[in-house]
Amino acid sequence: MDFSIKACDWSKGSANGFLNGKADVVVLGVFEAQTLTGAAREMDLVTKGLLTRTVKAGDMSGKAGSTLMLTEVTGIGASRILLVGLGKQDAFNQKAYTEATRAAWRALLATKIANVAFTLAQLPVPERTGDWGVRCAILALREVTYKFTQMKSKPENGDRALKKVVFSIDAADDKAAKLAVKHATALANGMDLTRDLGNLPPNVCTPTYLGQTAKKLGKDFKLKVEVLGQKQIEALGMGSFLSVAKGSVEPPAFIVIHHQGAGAKAAPVVLVGKGITFDTGGISIKPGEGMDEMKYDMLGAGSVFGTMRAIAEMGLKLNVIGVIPTCENMPAGNAVKPGDIVTSMSGTTIEVLNTDAEGRLILCDALTYVERFKPAAVIDIATLTGACVVALGHHNTGLFSKDDALAGELLDASKEAIDPTWRMPLDDEYQELLKSNFADVANIGGRPGGAITAACFLSRFAQNYPWAHLDIAGTAWKSGAAKGATGRPVPLLTQFLVDRAGQ
Missing domain, CATH: 3.40.220.10 (Leucine Aminopeptidase, subunit E, domain 1)
Incomplete structure (x- = not known):
């Protein structure tokens, strides 16, 4: 076109x-x-x-x-x-x-x-x-x-x-309009990549496939890409992430994509995407009806891929790193069980009360890993909770952050991009629901405020940098006759990064 x-x-x-x-x-x-x-x-x-x-x-x-x-x-x-x-x-x-x-x-x-x-x-x-x-x-x-x-x-x-x-x-808009053509085309290409990855069947779009996609993206746009396998993930001490991957024959991957658009000393913005390429719920297995849509549980990762592609095509003058922990969540004889206690990369012990609350278990290790980049900001993106769908429906993405400045930037970007987002509470009182008698923290806090306690869990691993969490469970895909990935929140993320770069 x-x-x-x-x-x-x-x-x-x-x-x-x-x-x-x-x-x-x-x-x-x-x-x-x-x-x-x-x-x-x-x-x-x-x-x-x-x-x-x-x-x-x-x-x-x-x-x-x-x-x-x-x-x-x-x-x-x-x-x-x-x-x-x-x-x-x-x-x-x-x-x-x-x-x-x-x-x-x-x-x-x-x-x-x-x-x-x-x-x-x-x-x-x-x-x-x-x-x-x-x-x-x-x-x-x-x-x-x-x-x-x-x-x-x-x-x-x-x-x-x-x-x-x-x-x-x-005439006054001529120059800006020409730039808008370039940015809109790049953004649309990024959204299409996100949609394609989400719409692929889970027997094709595996963690290995996402690793291959990252390498191709790196080749096409001259991005530095690392794809860490099982042994490297073990060496990092990511016990929480690996506990989710145990029940699957598909090997996990930990993907890191670097867009170097600014000076080497400039602190990067890091995007962390949940990459569960299929989610059965594990031992806490989901109902069969609609389970096919759990191929969309990797759309946090998909949105990181799409955003990285968009900003690379734009030539954005900003350092951005995409981090994607990816695996399947399957039931098996060796799968993690309710009641198991696992040790995260940070050393925090986690009592797994529900194996279907697995997204936070892979994200927490990724949030610890990104500390090495001394980031200017970290945003994690995840199809994390059905509770967020109950709270906000399918119009607004849930935004959680204690950093008012970062939250404000994301809300402004959502308005500019017409990618609606709503800020949710993250009060310390909700942390009480995550108490465990046997470990440092439980992976669920019960039904009340489920999206909030999930964000509270993640916040424990994101204390050392400005952080925000986007729960896209209600906005990343559509069901019914229009079933398919939407490409959201690539517009929001891309606009946020464009604003940060001043472009």
């Missing part, structure tokens, strides 16, 4: 030849019960009132999400115009813009149109500029065109017709 930018001032005639280009269609927005504005008004002039007549005839009401394709248009380079309803102008906001772009792409993808002139990015969205509109439109297009067909014997549908999009943009 080729994206380009053309500066246009619709108050000065035909906008630098934009309407005379070789596009197959021009995409225009029409507000509900409003006079035509901007590009639509100019288009109406050069087509001798075509849009006015269409609106007056009632063929396009401007209702949000509606579309109308006008064909055999004369007076401009394109033979067609796609009108997109924007709803009421005084209610037009970020959400309305996003819905309008999705409606436009769906209408275009239902045709054989290859080249598009897209004017919606110049629409007046409160607190947003045209470069944001370009970025949002590209991400929306990549979202609606994503399909996972790797495992089908006969891939559905052929190549899409749509090949080229030219965005009209205000």
